[in-house]
Amino acid sequence: MKHVLALDQGTTSSRAILFDQRGTVRAAAQKEFQQIFPRPGWVEHSPQDLWRSQLACARAAISRAGLTPSAIAAIGITNQRETTLLWDRNSGQPVHNAIVWQDRRTAAHCERLKRDGLAERIRAKTGLILDPYFSATKIAWLLENVPGARLRAERGELAFGTVDTWLAWKLSGGRLHITDPSNASRTMLYDIHAGRWDEELLAIFDVPAAILPAVHRSAALYGHAERRLLGAEIPIAGIAGDQQSALFGQACIERGMAKNTYGTGCFVLLNTGKTAISSRSGLITTRAACLERPQYALEGSVFIGGAVVQWLRDALGILKRSGDIEKLAANAPDSGGVFFVPAFTGLGAPHWDAYARGAIVGLTRGSGAAQIARAALESIAFQSAEVLVAMQRDAAFPLSELRVDGGASVNDALMQFQADLLGAPVVRSKVLETTALGAAYLAGLAVGVWKNTEAISRQWKAAKRFEPKMSRDEAHSRMAGWSRALERSKGWAKHEAQ
Secondary structure (H helix, E strand, O other): OOOOEEEEEEEEEEEEEEEEEOOOOEEEEEEEEOOEEOOOOEEEEOOOHHHHHHHHHHHHHHHHHHOOHHEEEEEEEEEHHHHHEEOOOOOOOOOOOOOOOOOOOOOOHHHHHHHHHHHHHHHHHHHHOOOOOOHHHHHHHHHHHOOOHHHHHHOOOEEEEHHHHHHHHHHOOOOOOEOOOHHHOOOOOOOOOOOEEOHHHHHHHEEEEHOOOOEEEEEEHHHHHOOOOOOOOOOEEEEHHHHHHHEEEOOOOOOOEEEEOOOOOOOEEEEEOOOOOOOOOOOEEOOOOOOOOOOOEEEEEEEEHHHHHHHHHHHHHHOOOOOHHHHHHOOOOOOOOOEEEEEEEEEEEOOOOOOOOOOEEEOOOOOOOOHHHHHHHHHHHHHHHHHHHHHHHHHEEEEEEEEEHHHHHHOOHHHHHHHHOOOOOOEEEEOEEEEEEEHHHHHHHHHHOOOHHHHHHHHHHHHEEEOOOOEEEEEEEEHHHHHHHHHHHHHHHHHHHO
């Protein structure tokens, strides 16, 4: 039995999971790390925390599996996307904390580019909405605000990377400076149609080409991890951004298949095959994980999904553990007219409002912790439903089913409410760790653990299916209430930026 190690570097924790040839989890380890909030709307991570936590998890998973490192066929990497790092090529030392995808500090920069009439030109090449979410303005901020960084970057002394690039660099002892199309397509510097870094985009954002990694396909033998790190020179053979990796892990390999991952945020992807569909509804067009030929997807990104539960736990203190929310919410038959818009870092698709902020509306004297908890859970489904409605409008075909994964997908009440809002089945995968599984599949395909994508599709199994029960009239009424609540949160912080 062959095994593949998946490194799953997420927004709030690092994980390492060992899969066998059947796609079964043999061992896993997870470690949370510090979230850094220097100012309102700013979110950072320590690059060394990302690396140390990921390495510790890899070592722990190998140990728990009882395997010798040499028995591991390959390593696959999947990662939080858009998060931006800059480091010294010689010392390997970061020049600043990583700027996280949730960070909104470059909202004003994006507004200036919009006023200059560049939004559509950028979107035509990248498929992306001009927004602080993506890496380009984050890189520009680092180059302008870290003393000496621009000069060092222009001399080729610095290296840029998203988290996958940072991990590959560290694993290989600085020999690999690489990424894949799924991650490159999230930087706003990569032409998704031509499949290359784009000179015009680099000029728009004033980013030197010398800092960029090489782009390779998502499944390939890139190099090896240093023996001193994991006990063997294990091939590094798969890379994909977390959501494209989850799409692959859910076996949504054919055109028209869709998945939603309920993690810190929620990320809905629809495989559009070899066609890059341009959205008219506030979605983005992105590169999917690729083996040989380019693959594309429509995507809608919800910035705050499961993170709203963490906020109830850590900031509001009405939960001891995140898992307690289902029981608390069940104490109320419904939200009692309460709507919770968790726009803590703005709104993503399909609204793209960097100045929106969180709001709880509809409170009465009868509202309590149970109603707020239920409204928080429902907010995850409302946001995802908005994205899926927009996605069906763009793709011009109805949703037959939605495959789901991620931590919050274990919540039966949430999944049932999601099916009710959509009017379509929601199907939970037997393996919830599909993000990591996708990275394992990519790496395993590169080294022959799995023969082809058909073998992977045959391994996918459903754990539970949720059929819609709510009437369409009631679902539409609930969505209308959500839309009213959204309007109260939009543009809230705009005056602070003026």
